[in-house]
Amino acid sequence: MSDGGGGAEPLDRYPEHGRGDVLHRGQLLRVRGRSVAWVPPLLLLVAIAVVDWNTTGEFRIISWIVLVPGISAAICGVWATAVFAALSVVTYLLVDSAWPHQFQTGVPDFILVATGGILAVLACAVRVRGERRMLHMQDVAETTRRTVLRPLxxxxxxxxxxxxxxxxxxxxxxxxxxxxxxxxxxxxxxxxxxxxxxxxxxxxxxxxxxxxxxxxxxxxxxxxxxxxxxxxxxxxxxxxxxxxxxxxxxxxxxxxxxxxxxxxxxxxxxxxxxxxxxxxxxxxxxxxxxxxxxxxxxxxxxxxxxxxxxxxxxxxxxxxxxxxxxxxxxxxxxxxxxxxxxxxxxxxxxxxxxxxxxxxxxxxxxxxxxxxxxxxxxxxxxxxxxxxxxxxxxxxxxxxxxxxx
CATH class of the missing domain: 3.60.40.10 (PPM-type phosphatase domain)
Structure with missing residues (x-):
């Protein structure tokens, strides 16, 4: 959108036409200019660990912790996703080993959590690369727009x-x-x-x-x-x-x-x-x-x-x-x-x-x-x-x- 002479009233009631989802997500996950994208996966990790700790042995949800790196892959960077993948594995081992042997979820769920973390990191890398490509294309489009429709x-x-x-x-x-x-x-x-x-x-x-x-x-x-x-x-x-x-x-x-x-x-x-x-x-x-x-x-x-x-x-x-x-x-x-x-x-x-x-x-x-x-x-x-x-x-x-x- 271009406003050659400055608009009297900004168009706040509608989203800016042409703005990408990447920018919308980046704005929604910032508070006072600081990123808070790490908060949702951290809260989920803590919630799963606390709920699993405070329920009976017949109701184990610690394997749900595989969701944590998956959510991080959607909203955080690659390094943050890798950290959450590692935290998920460590938290799984600590919480699961704290239960008696007959109530432990064991190796199969450990493999699930570890594999889910690795796949989440790879998916995050693909997502970030795509977003960078999209931002580059938007920069090219903006340069083209300013070349064709020069500022007055x-x-x-x-x-x-x-x-x-x-x-x-x-x-x-x-x-x-x-x-x-x-x-x-x-x-x-x-x-x-x-x-x-x-x-x-x-x-x-x-x-x-x-x-x-x-x-x-x-x-x-x-x-x-x-x-x-x-x-x-x-x-x-x-x-x-x-x-x-x-x-x-x-x-x-x-x-x-x-x-x-x-x-x-x-x-x-x-x-x-x-x-x-x-x-x-x-x-x-x-x-x-x-x-x-x-x-x-x-x-x-x-x-x-x-x-x-x-x-x-x-x-x-x-x-x-x-x-x-x-x-x-x-x-x-x-x-x-x-x-x-x-x-x-x-x-x-x-x-x-x-x-x-x-x-x-x-x-x-x-x-x-x-x-x-x-x-x-x-x-x-x-x-x-x-x-x-x-x-x-x-x-x-x-x-x-x-x-x-």
Missing amino acids: PPGFGGLDHSAAYLAADTEARVGGDFYDIQPGPGRTWVLIGDVQGKGLGAVEAAAALLGTFREAGFHEPSLAAVAERLETRMLRHRRHTTALGREDGDRFATALLLGFPADATNAVEMVNFGHEPPLAVGPGGVRPLPQGDRLPLGLGELAPGRPQAVRRMELGPGETLLLFTDGVTESRDGAGRFYPLVTELARAVAADPRTAEPQRLVAHVRDGTLRHSGGHLGDDTTIFAVRRAAGRATGRGPRYGLDRR
């Missing part, structure tokens, strides 16, 4: 912004949704999109489009030129994957490209490639902006020669543009009903106009989407809110020592 500094490009990304693939933690802000000559560009399909192929296509957007947005002076570069890049990517013989050679992407001109503080330009239209959310309410009339990126060859349709729209004071992918509008509850985004937002803004602020807006939509779907997302979900920062001009990002003349 506060006020980047003269825009206040906030974002939340929820990947449907909880292991990968990154999918085909993408978004970014890029300062350019005389304006700031904003992009959000959704690559068709899932998996690494969708991530690859999203990375290709974002790379082109960042370069084109830095150099190109017009929205139409940036849009054309994105279309060309998607077509090239499709041809490349087709030449490799891959089955995703027909992949496309919906996208929404915005431009915030520096000389018009109340205007925004837009090219919509078949994406969900944005919502203008302000103290006065919620209004949807016009639908797009362009084909998705990668399908431009179906309408050759058609120019990019650039729309220019006015924004009211304090209005924030809410951009989102279909993971929001297509989330369903248990009865199959879609999430009523516009209705919920209108109600929230009427109750508290501050909901229109980017951080609060993203937090509200994120909470509402997860609440409506019960935390079960059927698709990657991106929520991105942007508006002009008060007192800052757009299009004045870092120049990196380049000359645009």
